[in-house]
Amino acid sequence: MLGEKTIYVLSDSVGETAELVVKAGLSQFNGVDYQISRIPYVEDKETIDEALQMAKDTSGIISFTLVDPKLRKYIKEQAEKLNIEAVDIMGPTMEAMERAFQKPPRLEAGLVHKLDEDYFKRVEAIEFAVKYDDGRDPRGIARADIILIGVSRTSKTPLSQYLALKRIKVANVPIVPEVDPPEELFEVDPKKCIGLSIKPEKLNEIRKERLKALGLKDEATYANMDRIHQELDYFNQIVDKIGCNVIDVSNKAVEETASIILHMLHRK
Template sequence: MVAHIIYVVSDSVGETAELVTKAAISQFNGSNAILKRYPFVEDIDNINEVLAMARNDQGMIVYTLVKPDIREYMKEQAKEQQINAVDVMGPIMDMFERNFDKAPLNEPGLVRLLDEDYFKKVEAVEFAVKYDDGRDPRGLLKADIILIGVSRTSKTPLSQYLAHKRYKVANVPIVPEVDPPNELFTIDPSRCIGLKISPEKLNHIRRERLLSLGLDDKANYANIERIEREMEYFDKISTKLGCTIIDVTNKAVEETANIIINYIQKRI
């Protein structure tokens, strides 16, 4: 069986061109096709090399080139040398340019950067879920940010918000009856953020929470004396850690998150 050689050419890594080529080949059951990826094509010399190889092998070319001059050169030379070549990216970009009434960036590899950003975000969200509420202290050693605070100081919502900004966040509840994990005292204190809140505000939040669950709002969980003891214990632990403290009493999650991000960026 004759082997059909297909050069997959790109000014980036060539994943898009190869995926499209393989999808098309799959429709021709039993055909013998050999793919040769030729990535990071940057200039006319690279194009000439590919054209020479394709001409010598009687091969075909499938290409994704975003730079207009390089793309046009490939198109003209392939036609002139009677080499079968398919431009995967050009026609779509031309159509989008007409319809968007906007010139493209013409920068190779942007989709890969977007994919990497997306997967980093997914990884951070999964991390926040896995190490929420002190479930596994080992997460403290891997986290970019560790949040500590008593119950209902927005540790979980903050962890998720920061995860969507690609930060790996673990959080630890501070409860007088439970010693914090040992790992908390081994980390760099600059990665730890303590969330403080006024007892009166926390009392209101906890009472509303109990009522929403159909429970008595006079339970010990919302008792002001109990809350004050919790806050004293929080002060003791945060002082021992030497961590930065943020008062979240009258702050929205987004506002607190921005303060944390600014702090982390300055620290870096």
Template sequence: MKEHMPIVYVVSDSVGETAEFVVRAAASQFNGGRVEIRRVSYVDDPEPIKEVIEAAKEVNGFVAFTLVIPSLREFIIEESKRQGVHLVDIMGPMLEAFQNVVQMEPKRRPGLLHQMDDEYFRRVEAIEFAVKYDDGKDPRGLLRADLVLIGVSRTSKTPLSMYLAHKRIKCANVPLVPEVEPPEELFQVSPKKIIGLTISPNELNLIRQERLKSLGLKAQANYANLDRILLELEYAEKLMRKLGCPVINVSNKAVEETASIVMDILKRGGGKA
């Protein structure tokens, strides 16, 4: 099997991150995804396109592009044919599909996805909220949150909060520890806006052991002790029952999978997971 991965040039009349994401996703299927990407952003005339095609030919690479301006699209297609460089049109087929189905002409304006519209600012606000009210830092945020996540340590509360923030959900989270009383504000929040996260004891044990190792600590510490973990999970389960909130078992689940379940619960207005 050939180990060498080609250099891929990404050409865009905007940022180019969409094309780069697609290239990396494809490259992950080959040789562990090790690929060199050279991004050329905000292209608005043919000259840099010509230079990129020549560079790709020199290193035996190829070019992926997301250009929406017709003249630039035509130029990169013709130039790549002339130079014999492999070219991948990432945006074109999708534009054509939309055009055929909705019977409308695309706007052909670069960067529309990245315009700072209301949706963008709501996402930023949600991310700032998740950072500010992470790990129970300020209980006052619980009353302002769209969603409150609760669970013992290492049940993915923080990464899940950040993922949901990118979906414009203002999410706060509270760690549950038997020796620490949960904040009073938690009991003032509607159970429909609270979701408990639980996990299998054995999986949590492994996660915590790895966490201790990464910190240079002994894996035998109480934090990763199975009896301690069972105690914490039992305490958390009792509290979740008392609150009457939905509970998700995150064992062997990616953050994206758990987030999908969370959003389904929110759409239903709360209830059992």
């Protein structure tokens, strides 16, 4: 029996349309073990190459909705070279319509979502926050509306998600003394970066509670005051180097911090 198959869904927008088509097809195959990995906002050949390599490594399938004919042609050619099954969901339909209407398509990604622009902007922002959470992909720094930086347990992730509900694309980057921040952080407009500072005592309290929740002893290095001071000193060095705004989140709820950030954005 075949093992689990991964279907990589590539889109130059959110990717909902492609995933729905894939799921409709999968519904016709009983007992198939699969997972869907959606890759939204595909705008370049490098992202396509990464997806193709993952499909090659896992014997996966590629399914895509790309309106750019050059990118569609590229993915077909490369998939054929690598002997990967690649399904063009959008292309044949658009080509047939072009022949029937005798009119070229607009070739703009995500037009279907403009039926409810506000809702889909929110969806895009949420997916963006997930994709570029915790510094996992530094490419998000240049694409983000806001970049949050801070040490562990300064509410970077919940704050990113909360702002995403306001249709703001947020990337967040953890600051750790042993890890150099991505170079991209020092190349963007400092006004896009916001440092989240916190008082050492408050961070110590939060981290101790976190360790207890994980069933660990609260005297671990993670909650050690010397370690906390070391991390916060390094954080201060980084924000000084960037020259960005800093918000003290010690006694603020996520909603309160978000309100301050929104005010900054509107003022800008």
